Amino acid sequence: MKERYERLAAAFVTLADTLVADYDVVELAQQLIDSSMSLLPIKAAGILLGDAKGELHVFASSSEQSRLLELLQVEADVGPCLDAYRSGVAVLADDLVEHTAQWPAFVERAGEYEFRAVAALPLRLRTERVGALNLFLDTEGPLANEDLAVGQALADVATIGILHQRVLSRSEVVNQQLQTALNTRLIIEQAKGVLAERGAVDMDRAFNLLRSHARRTNRRLADLARDVVDGADTTAVLSAAAE
Numbered sequence: 001m002k003e004r005y006e007r008l009a010a011a012f013v014t015l016a017d018t019l020v021a022d023y024d025v026v027e028l029a030q031q032l033i034d035s036s037m038s039l040l041p042i043k044a045a046g047i048l049l050g051d052a053k054g055e056l057h058v059f060a061s062s063s064e065q066s067r068l069l070e071l072l073q074v075e076a077d078v079g080p081c082l083d084a085y086r087s088g089v090a091v092l093a094d095d096l097v098e099h100t101a102q103w104p105a106f107v108e109r110a111g112e113y114e115f116r117a118v119a120a121l122p123l124r125l126r127t128e129r130v131g132a133l134n135l136f137l138d139t140e141g142p143l144a145n146e147d148l149a150v151g152q153a154l155a156d157v158a159t160i161g162i163l164h165q166r167v168l169s170r171s172e173v174v175n176q177q178l179q180t181a182l183n184t185r186l187i188i189e190q191a192k193g194v195l196a197e198r199g200a201v202d203m204d205r206a207f208n209l210l211r212s213h214a215r216r217t218n219r220r221l222a223d224l225a226r227d228v229v230d231g232a233d234t235t236a237v238l239s240a241a242a243e
Helices: 002-017 025-039 064-076 080-087 104-112 145-162 171-199 203-216 221-229 234-242
Strands: 044-050 056-061 091-093 117-125 128-137
Touching (some): 056 080, 117 145, 171 221
Antiparallel strands (some): 044 128, 117 128
16 A cells, blocks of 8 residues: 555656646646556556547547547547546446447447446546546456546646646637647657558557657657658667667
8 A cells, every 4th residue: 555655646746747847748648647557457548638629639548449449439429538528527337338328339349459347537627627538447347436536636637737827827828738739649640650650560669669769868759759750760769669
């Protein structure tokens, strides 16, 4: 128990460390995913983020499977993550099969990926909702109350980061920040595709290589992704695949 509290404290410190000038909101979201995977008994995680119009977009994920499940929810306009975002409260599905009529496509695809339960937690600050965090389990049954509390606390801290210093300012500024973050994520997805094709690696490996190289070279993930898409730095990023 003590070790878990220490890891939880470390996770909050790591998230707080991102709240500096010119912080990288994409890295913040991915850190939320990493912390959730480390601290909670889950198989995968994903984040949907809303844009200026309230439409959700896939923003971060722990694996290609969770990314595709998030994308499926957006395309079908139905799923636990959307329900959590729209309602502002947690949506808990302890046995996904029981929700087949509610989210048919989502439940079918989740079953193919061997996910049996899901907890969707809103990214919210007071009445402001910016997205939702999906936690996927490979066994039936609920997350313990203390695990849900940890997950929601992490989500709340990340929300503060996403709205960093602007949540109480003009709404158009907040919307601009969110739209910029979503555009950045698109560049990263393109860079993943470039690396996957040129390096003959899967999408998860491509992202890990991209992120690791950004950290080694002390560069923003978005800046490195743009260079990869433009044809630069690809060899340097892929060199780690051979190590």
